Amino acid sequence: MENLKTGSKGNLVTYLQKKLVVLNYPVTVNGDFDQLTDDTVKNYQRKKGLTDDGIVGGNTWVMVYTDTEHPRDALKRIERHNDINQLHPIVRKAAVKVFVQLQSEGIPFRIYEAYRFPERQADLYAQGRTKPGPIVTYAQPWSSYHQYGLAIDFVLFENGEWSWNDAGSKAKLWSKMHELGTQEGLMRLGFETPHLQIMGTSSSALRSGVYPAGGDKLWYNNFMSALGK
Structure with missing residues (x-):
């Protein structure tokens, strides 16, 4: 699975955006990893103590899962x-x-x-x-x-x-x-x-x-x- 970043498109981006909305981040759910999504991801990463590079890989996905799925x-x-x-x-x-x-x-x-x-x-x-x-x-x-x-x-x-x-x-x-x-x-x-x-x-x-x-x-x-x- 490739990391998501600026320019990525598709179902995975839509899924990510929906989860960010659940976490009360003001992102548009459009399946496009646009500038707003990039800024939002970086903000989320900073709050979680992750490298705020806007790249959604394993560490960021783990945080999103933990925050939204309530294991x-x-x-x-x-x-x-x-x-x-x-x-x-x-x-x-x-x-x-x-x-x-x-x-x-x-x-x-x-x-x-x-x-x-x-x-x-x-x-x-x-x-x-x-x-x-x-x-x-x-x-x-x-x-x-x-x-x-x-x-x-x-x-x-x-x-x-x-x-x-x-x-x-x-x-x-x-x-x-x-x-x-x-x-x-x-x-x-x-x-x-x-x-x-x-x-x-x-x-x-x-x-x-x-x-x-x-x-x-x-x-x-x-x-x-x-x-x-």
Whole structure:
């Protein structure tokens, strides 16, 4: 996904402008990254402590997502949440780029789950084994990329309800989500349709303490908390 800047046009610009309006910025929604949009983006970036260059890339999209989507944090470690700020920055930026592209095209995916604590992974792994319900994962705690902040789950959200339906006409929507994920450096798991995870590492490498470079304080502090440190 290319960065947006002065001269950009199209659905992504329209989506950005709509979000800026939601945040009470006086921008015209016209699909054209014009001078007013450029000035507005720079103003927003300054307020958020970002480089005010008017270029909308990963960092700016993360801020827009956080400010407009109000991600749900988990009150307990066994609960689901979708706060992308606890993910590794590589996955955080990739995930939000997938999200905004889907939204700009009217494809109703939302981020269902971001970081997942090992307690929740254990609970999900028990389902279909020692707890009622179908099997939903084959990964035990610390075997899933979720525990390292390196995975994200997207699920369709239609008419106020989550939907895992991937049959019939819905199949192409899931294919589009996976395609965009691949373009942003995230790979799917064949047996977990909503799941996208970072490329270029392995569960064994992660369990041995070899993590992708570029982690920031938000990711590190949450990860250390999960490790009990």
